[in-house]
Amino acid sequence: MTNKTGSYTTSDLSRRSGDIIAEALRHPVTITQRNKPRLVLLNIEDYERLMRQSDMRYAGTIENLSDELFAEFEGAVDAYADSDESNR
Template structure:
């Protein structure tokens, strides 16, 4: 989540909570404290979507890997082996 939309300080949160909440209903809002991001306010739909995505865990073995993913894996292993041989 690189872009958190708008950014407000914790002081802004106490002074402009209504405006910040209205903005958070449209897109995620970052709350900073001492110039560091500390919180993200987001609407419930975005939160629920993130929770669903985080609960999806995929475990694959070589036997269950798609042919395309296996080819990428094999190419990465070959590239690593070639670079390792070159460094010897």
């Protein structure tokens, strides 16, 4: 028996893991707990595609910038400030 919404509870997962895993091989399945989405089961190909498409950038602080990157950032800020002043 297939759930048309692709969403199951954690209790469903305990009782029907084989059916739910079979469905997750076809399309992502959401697992809910206390009526809130908590997990997504998906096949390895979809997972690997998502990982390849993910943005690998990270957030940092000025203190973490290399001297070269800081100088480039500082130059860009100065150029912006100069262009902003000349447009006034």
